[in-house]
Amino acid sequence: MSTQGLTSDEPTILYDDWYINEPIGDKDDPAAHVILDCDPTIPYTLYHACMAPVSLAILLVLSLLVKRKKLYKGCWDGAPGLLSPARFLEEDGSKGVAVAVFGILFSSLCVLVLDNDPLPFISKSSTQNREYWKIMALLYYPAFYYPLIACATARHQTGYFLGCLLSWCHCVVHLWQKVDCPQSPKIYRYYSLLSYLPIILCLVVLSLWYPTQLVKSLRQKERTADEQVPGSDYYKDYLKNILVKRAPERSISQAQPSILSRLQAYLRSYIYTPQEGFRIPLKLVLSLAMALIAVYQVALLLLAAFIPNIQIVRAGMTKEVTALLVEFGIVPSENPERMPGDKELATLKHYIWSLEVCFVSSLVISCLLTFGMLMKSLVKHRTNLRRLYRGAVRDVFYRPRKLQPSQQALVCWMGFAAFQAAFACLGLLLQHVVFFICTVGFTFLVAIPLQSGSNVHLFKIVENMWPFWLTLVVAVIAQNLLARYCFLERGPPPKELTNRRALYMATFLLFPINVLVGVLAGAWRAAVSALYNTVHFCRLDVSLLSHGVEAFDPGYRTYCYYLKTEVSQSHPVMKAFCVLLLQLHGPQGPAGLQPRDVEEGVKLMPPKQPASKASRGKQHHARWGLAYTLLNNPSLRPYRKGVLSGTTANGMQAGPAKTP
Template structure:
């Protein structure tokens, strides 16, 4: 965080560490890669490729390991949050860029940032992978050992040199305790996972995820929609103005982890800034004492005495303004972090209800590729916006603090209170007069230049002019005054735009640009893209509907999927998907012969006339059977041409099997739904 030349001016008693955390970060890549390979070996791929035929002994192993589901994870949210919080200090180092070489070209810094981010992500990958793996026993053991190693090395580094490289004692403890806290929590979490896995192996306890879905809150949301609405409940002032807990809504792990990491990073940045400011104030006071000694040793001490007093007052003012502006910026940034969650829930509920009026018109149908890229970069951008927003807000508040102090407080302390009051009264009077004239114009227009109400029950008069000649004279004489008034209104607009833009710079849930220019606000575009991805993948009605379909159809083919195996608990015998598809295809075409002509041909020379002939034959056969008294006899093998292509997930054949001898399909049987 600090420049290199400033670090050389630090205390002489700064110790030299034998444990270099940067070197340990590089060395940790080897065990991290080993853990990833072990977990990848345990995972099996659902879709087999040509390489599986060559290495058939692997049996589909070495699948892709998922560190964190950024879309649909609602379990272990606190664990993932603490795992993200463990890397807070590394994120701050990446944010500050202290690891960059001195003589590095500007164009190459982007690649160095990318490499540094990948290295940090790979080093901390086992924390997330061991938490999210389905093999809890192996994951808990590997995660516990890896976390314990990081905890021991970090603790030894702090114990060896508690003052670190900062500007005071115990700086390393102050900076590192959030990471130690998160690592300690992860140790307890992995130990808990190990005990539960052992119990599950001994059949003493059943894993809750094997029988109960983790999206129960979404089903409760749908039930609440289907119930008859009740009257308004009595809510407290806190629930009305600030936040009301909703049991049918859960924030995904991505949002919880982002907010926790933002708070940890904000804490580290504030501590860095506080230590830096304390150091600078100490340097200023030291220079002040040296200046006093020089002036006292000179013959013109009385001449330079006012300069010393003014310097002391300036240092006190700077120190006071910096402290109060820092507190205000910190409170504002913390409020924004929690307000992000409130806005996320509010916007998601509006999208679930089909309401898009709060979004710009051009973003009602955003690009899918941009939305996917937006949710991938949202967490990083949100943290960067929070940190940069804190710095910018702190600087602006300091500027306003200096204006207020030197404009009001400083003159009052020097017996110029009357002058200050006089200036304030004149400014306030001018403002009141201008506002009064604007209000007067509105009153005159309402009373003399609008036609009366059409109905006595109307709240407002209609927008219809009355006394047009008087109105034209009124507009003419006020034209020249409104030109002067417009200058003040323009300055007021500029002032409000600057204040609101700086105040809301950290919030990407709303744009600070005018309507029509939202496309230039990249943070707001990221927020909207993230909302749409969550809306399309975590909509409670959609998820519940898919849950009901999977349960009703008994799709056993999805039992191997880690995301949807919880929805299929039926113990029905397995049936070949190829056989089921063939029978369903034949039955559907028998009941709907017209669909034969609409089927997609493959690589066969299958003319439309041939299809029409086959469709006519099938139609006449069904009609004859329906007119006859008997049931539909079992047809022979019917060549109906190629079926749907493989891209539709249906097996392609040039013919379908015949019906069995018994039972036969009857005309009364319902057609298979398309």
């Protein structure tokens, strides 16, 4: 640096003094953007150490005060017991709470899979013991969040009040922690915040639902017998819907529907619309919600793991790396003998940007397809359940099945929602890999060569093989024309073969060309089969194997057993039958009967009581409805003959048959 113009009185500026007042580190230095570990004001260890005993105390209070004294006085002779997490086989109207709690649990499990400390009480665990702590966490988190859903199933003011306190504590602590530490160094600075978003949303839902139910319970002090039986209104509405008189269907015109109407019908089959008199069971709602959360978590992980890193790679590209890629012919250059310039560097960055676009596009397509398949499966679930409710077993299964619970059916029923979430994760990963490879191939083999005019190797191969492709096309067209005009008789159907000698000659002469056509057809078959199985992998209601070996498909087998258990145990007509039995002699039901008798299905025959003449007509009408539901209930048919053969009309066992 020149020192002209400086007097002797002025201080000498040294090189080391230039940046003495500048901030340390370059703004483009990656080290300046490193996110350090953040310790929230309320640590996770303290949060779990305080909330775990509180949750256990709430569960004990509910068991002692609610279950023993209010709900089930005869259960275990009045001894307390754990409350049920949810009535999975009943329509009790609290599906939102179950979905929220299951969403919190599943999202917590998704977060701990990538966490270095799976258990909050054990920090800085070694790599050897980390897998053991993850197994312990799989048992700890369900027990930790159990009171959140048990407070709702209590159906008591105490339960709603304790649920308010518990949900508010969870929600406030999670919000405080994320506001205190919005960034984390794990994978991406905002990955922890975004991965906890489903947990926070579900906690907000619970924090609003419990106060609402508490206010309703305080206002509504007396409840009728219909309201005490979970889902009694739905069962009656379902029965009324199937007994209503249907208008005769109009004759369908023979004209074929237009392409637009067929397209609308096809798109409508992927949109679930509620139908009058039917509700989706709780297990199906849970499976759909967990699958959507799984898709969100997997898509977020893929984006956070790939996009920031590929952007760092694109920003760090230099001319030296470009020169190396030019030597291998990956990046085209006009003068490969000398050092590449800015044009080659811009081309390389454009290639990396194209990879980023392909990754995001394939992920968006995979998410949309997975969501569409889940909606389509929900429509199929409703169709299958309605068919099984009316006893059309052969319309759902390809071989006759008995709608009875079994050991395998119960195991599959318990794991159905978990299987759906797992299959949705794997299906999204498979779809993303396949679509990413396809989009990258199309971009770098077709789109970029057409745009830049370089690296047109694929077009050169296709151009050199044009006689081969022309021969195949001409052979296929010739065979179709010969089959239409030479080998079939002209006239009204049925048509017969003609010119058989020419048919035999054409078959022999075109055999070598048909072999090549068969190779292309086989490649197309493999591609279509792989694409179909990849797209439908997340659907459990569709078997990816043929009918003979569909039992080897674990997803479809689980779905079939789930349907058997669901239909045999929660048939709406059967539940309506039990509700009508409870209400035969008045709105309060017969003496000594409780709503729990609806589940048991025993002790439902009321004792004989004198009835007035005015109420006999209503009794006869109700008994006729009971008889109808009993005769048309597919879930009771397997047991009807065996039970009736050994009983009398009043429910007492008949004596031994007298021999003549």
